[in-house]
């Protein structure tokens with residue numbers, strides 16, 4: 001069976017836990033690994049040194065892999081993540097380690113999650129056996145504002161998240177929590193924000209964020225795309241709630257609004273981030289779309305933090321899901337059917353230093369909305385099933 005008929009192959013879901021230094025990733029992981037639903041999980045800790053999980057360990061499976069009391073596997077990667085993930089799968093296949101059904105990767109606090117996503121999307125062996133479920137980003141309720149003011153990486157971690165976890169909520173007041181949530185919502189309108197103290201959260205709230213929904217055993221595009229969140233964001237602008245993420249042009253200044261945060265620091269890094277949704281009523285020519293993606297990834301790849309799309313491709317009866325991170329795109333997935341009567345193509349984007357207007361104008365030019373500006377067509381895959389780069 002294949003994703004074409006709506007029954008995705010049994011690839012193992014991979015979730016990435018990222019978040020700034022000290023924001024509570026290990027605390028979260030400790031709590032999660034003690035949960036009965038997490039028993040068939042392999043945890044990969046992508047850093048040097050102490051993991052902080054030692055007290056949970058009961059058995060050493062080999063030099064780098066340990067079995068936790070909950071039945072989870074845990075390995076610390078000192079070298080290549082690709083090798084570690086390949087090795088885990090090979091040993092699972094041979095029966096040398098328990099047949100885990102999920103992988104969780106904890107990154108170091110300073111990590112940019114993009115290279116890990118690239119690893120998962122690019123390596124042919126890994127893409128055959130694993131699929132990205134989602135990115136969980138922890139944000140410290142006490143220090144998060146300051147970290148985002150100072151560190152562009154922490155804003156990027158928020159921008160690419162599928163789930164945002166507000167940690168240390170026991171230490172922050174309601175007003176501070178709401179101010180932080182408002183800021184996170186502007187950077188990343190679609191990711192649900194979950195409040196947590198001491199890592200206590202039901203794993204069900206964090207996992208299964210991908211296109212494939214294991215509960216319904218089907219592809220769940222609405223839950224995955226969440227385009228309505230971007231519509232709310234657009235609506236919010238002009239009513240005093242939203243500043244600077246949906247304009248299609250650069251402001252380069254700060255509005256110094258609400259919540260009592262220092263107006264000089266606030267949004268310095270956030271102002272580089274745009275979150276928006278582009279729609280098209282008419283069916284899209286697949287080759288032209290691929291040419292556009294090629295151009296965009298080649299020229300602006302670094303700023304394309306995340307892109308998800310549901311496309312009405314000319315000649316295809318069913319919609320096509322596309323997903324990209326910076327200069328890499330997943331192979332497109334032809335879905336079994338349209339989820340409802342809305343047949344528009346919808347592309348949601350989170351960009352850094354790329355205004356929405358730049359993206360919209362280039363898409364219009366490549367799709368031939370403006371015939372005069374249309375670039376010459378190159379030889380590209382005939383249909384989505386023959387693959388995007």
Ligand SMILES: Nc1nc2c(ncn2[C@@H]2O[C@H](COP(=O)(O)OP(=O)(O)OP(=O)(O)O)[C@@H](O)[C@H]2O)c(=O)[nH]1
Nearest residue numbers: 020021022023024025026027109167168197198199
């Ligand atoms: N009060 C309180 N303390 C917390 C909470 N979550 C984490 N901490 C504490 O914050 C500190 C950092 O937490 P960690 O879980 O180690 O954070 P981390 O993100 O794994 O840190 P790095 O690996 O250094 O990036 C520890 O002392 C935790 O005990 C929480 O919800 N409430």
